[in-house]
Amino acid sequence: MAIKDVDLAYAAGLIDGEGCICLSRWHKKNIHGELDHGWAYTLSVTVQMTTPQEPAFMYDVFNKEFGGLYKVYQKRNSNTKPVFHWRISCSSCAPFLKSLLPYLLGKKPQALAAIEYAEWIANHPAHGKRGRSTEEHKYQEEMWVRIKGLKQNNRVYDS
Numbered sequence: 001m002a003i004k005d006v007d008l009a010y011a012a013g014l015i016d017g018e019g020c021i022c023l024s025r026w027h028k029k030n031i032h033g034e035l036d037h038g039w040a041y042t043l044s045v046t047v048q049m050t051t052p053q054e055p056a057f058m059y060d061v062f063n064k065e066f067g068g069l070y071k072v073y074q075k076r077n078s079n080t081k082p083v084f085h086w087r088i089s090c091s092s093c094a095p096f097l098k099s100l101l102p103y104l105l106g107k108k109p110q111a112l113a114a115i116e117y118a119e120w121i122a123n124h125p126a127h128g129k130r131g132r133s134t135e136e137h138k139y140q141e142e143m144w145v146r147i148k149g150l151k152q153n154n155r156v157y158d159s
Contacts, residue, residue, distance in 0.1 A: 012103030
């Protein structure tokens with residue numbers, strides 16, 4: 001069953017207003033839990049709110065087509081509201097963001113950069129224990145800086 005245009009537009013509004021398009025990085029660890037050389041990167045799109053309806057909508061409408069994760073977080077011994085969280089990551093990000101492109105406004109530059117990165121990853125799989133080449137690591141770092149800059153400075157996407 002095709003996803004309705006109205007649902008795509010609503011999801012784009014949620015991403016623009018309350019969502020996050022993120023390329024995260026962290027130090028890799030080896031099988032012994034020791035810090036390894038270099039960074040690891042993960043692309044994700046999230047909607048996180050203190051009301052359950054919107055993240056639940058994202059899961060209900062998009063899970064079958066793109067996958068995703070829906071969780072509720074509540075701090076222990078806290079009077080804070082629970083946080084409802086929907087997330088999609090890695091290879092699912094590009095097709096999901098492409099479906100929203102006609103409707104995205106503020107986060108369209110981030111979406112375009114994220115799609116570019118996701119498509120690059122699909123065409124450049126890691127090489128087992130050897131990992132990525134220096135050039136591949138350089139590209140990942142450049143994309144991390146670029147997406148972070150788009151988030152912080154609302155720069156216009158350079159094509």
